[in-house]
Amino acid sequence: MSAPVNHPPVADPAFTSYPDPLKQAIEDAMLILSYTAERGISVPPEITQQLVQAKFQVHSDAWTPETEANFWTSYNTISQIIRPVTTDSLRAATDTLQPTHFLFRFLGIKTYRSASAAQNAVRRYTWMGLFWVVLMLTIQIYSLIGNTLMNNIASINQKITALEDEVAKLNLLSGENVILQITQNTTQIDELSSDLQSSVELLANWLAPINAIILRDKYYKKDLLKEDKIKTLSEQERISLMKKVQQVAQYPLLIANLYILPLLYGLLGAFAFVLRKLTEDTRQMVYTKESDLKYILRIHLGALAGLAVGLFFVPEDTSITLPISLSPLAVAFLTGYSVEFFFSALDRLINMVSKSSETRLQEEVNSAKP
Numbered sequence: 411m412s413a414p415v416n417h418p419p420v421a422d423p424a425f426t427s428y429p430d431p432l433k434q435a436i437e438d439a440m441l442i443l444s445y446t447a448e449r450g451i452s453v454p455p456e457i458t459q460q461l462v463q464a465k466f467q468v469h470s471d472a473w474t475p476e477t478e479a480n481f482w483t484s485y486n487t488i489s490q491i492i493r494p495v496t497t498d499s500l501r502a503a504t505d506t507l508q509p510t511h512f513l514f515r516f517l518g519i520k521t522y523r524s525a526s527a528a529q530n531a532v533r534r535y536t537w538m539g540l541f542w543v544v545l546m547l548t549i550q551i552y553s554l555i556g557n558t559l560m561n562n563i564a565s566i567n568q569k570i571t572a573l574e575d576e577v578a579k580l581n582l583l584s585g586e587n588v589i590l591q592i593t594q595n596t597t598q599i600d601e602l603s604s605d606l607q608s609s610v611e612l613l614a615n616w617l618a619p620i621n622a623i624i625l626r627d628k629y630y631k632k633d634l635l636k637e638d639k640i641k642t643l644s645e646q647e648r649i650s651l652m653k654k655v656q657q658v659a660q661y662p663l664l665i666a667n668l669y670i671l672p673l674l675y676g677l678l679g680a681f682a683f684v685l686r687k688l689t690e691d692t693r694q695m696v697y698t699k700e701s702d703l704k705y706i707l708r709i710h711l712g713a714l715a716g717l718a719v720g721l722f723f724v725p726e727d728t729s730i731t732l733p734i735s736l737s738p739l740a741v742a743f744l745t746g747y748s749v750e751f752f753f754s755a756l757d758r759l760i761n762m763v764s765k766s767s768e769t770r771l772q773e774e775v776n777s778a779k780p
Contacts, residue, residue, distance in 0.1 A: 432478070436465055438497040439485050445492065445500055445695075453488060460484040498698040499691075502527040528697045532688055535705065539681035546674040552616075553666040559613045560659055566606045567652050573599050610651070613659055620662050669720050672742040676716015679746025680709045712746030715753070719745055 439461045446453050464481040467473045489496070505526045573595045580592050684705045691697035719742040745752040 433468065435485060436461075436468055436481075438500075439481075439488065440465060441497060441500050441504070442488050442492060445495070446488070451491060453491060457484045457487055461488065494694070494696050496696070496698065498700070499696045502698050503692070503695050505529075527699055528692045528695075531697065531702065531705075532685075532692060535681065535684055535688060539678070539685060542674060542677050542681060546671070546678060549666055549670055549674065552619075553663055553671065556613070556616050556659060556663050557667075559609055559616060560656070560663065563606060563609045563613065563652065563655060566602050566609065567649075570599055570602045570606065573602070610655060613655060617659060617662070669717065671739060672720030673713050673717040675739045675742035676719065676746030677709065677713040679716070679743040680712020680749070682743075683712070683747045684708055708749065711749040711753075715745040715749050716742035718752075 443453070443458060443461060445451075460480050461484050464477065464484075467477055503526050577592055577595045577599070580588050580595070688697065688701075688705070691701065719738060
């Protein structure tokens, strides 16, 4: 009968998949020593000696429980010395070889560049911020053009109406001067009508992108340009056309001015805060990969705060065509930059309202008692 074979114990793969915490701690300790040496931070010599000895003793038989205890004590001491810098932030600030742009990888060109996680974060948030700035400026310029055209159309229409009223009064009079004045007014009406026609055509072209994206038909152009010449219209027909112009164009303007732009300004304020905070974190070497979660939440809260400001500043008369005041957009930017102040103010307001409601309820209960 053969003797049983003693097989070596098999390590549990659930544990072997994890790195050795001691080896990782020693690597982090060497990274901290390098940082303190570069920055001229004073470290007690005995701490440095114990950490360096641990590096050389970890793979030898000289490693003992006492040596490990001394290492962890020294590691804790030097970690306190470099606060608020941590090993995570030091690793995030350490340059590593990383693949270049995805376009090069798509073309099969394998090249690498030296960059750190902190540099990648700065580059990423900078490009994201520039994208939203360009989008915000595009929408604001587009909205400004529409507002200008609407105001121009309303102004020209008022001038034509005033001249037509003046011509109607002059027709009741007689004389050479009256005829000359009527001729001059009629000439001005024709010129203003041509300007009005041009403005309406420009407004129709301004609405073309909105039609292509949202409306998906050409009813707006038929309504705005169905007459060949505005000067051939009567006063009532021209007023009817101007109402159609306002009905078609005012809603995209109001949506952009009251909702989209405040949201983008809040987003822009949040990006300004993130870039400023990221600059401080990278300079002080306290940025870690976990900071991205905080930054992303900050950006989302900034957009929500900007949208909330847009809701608070909705005008009573939604038929106006004047551009929105700059103050709501400035407030949206400030709330996006400082969301803590905005939401703390909301919390105080809610607490005041709830306390007032509780006080009134208590007074009603007390008054109901016999």
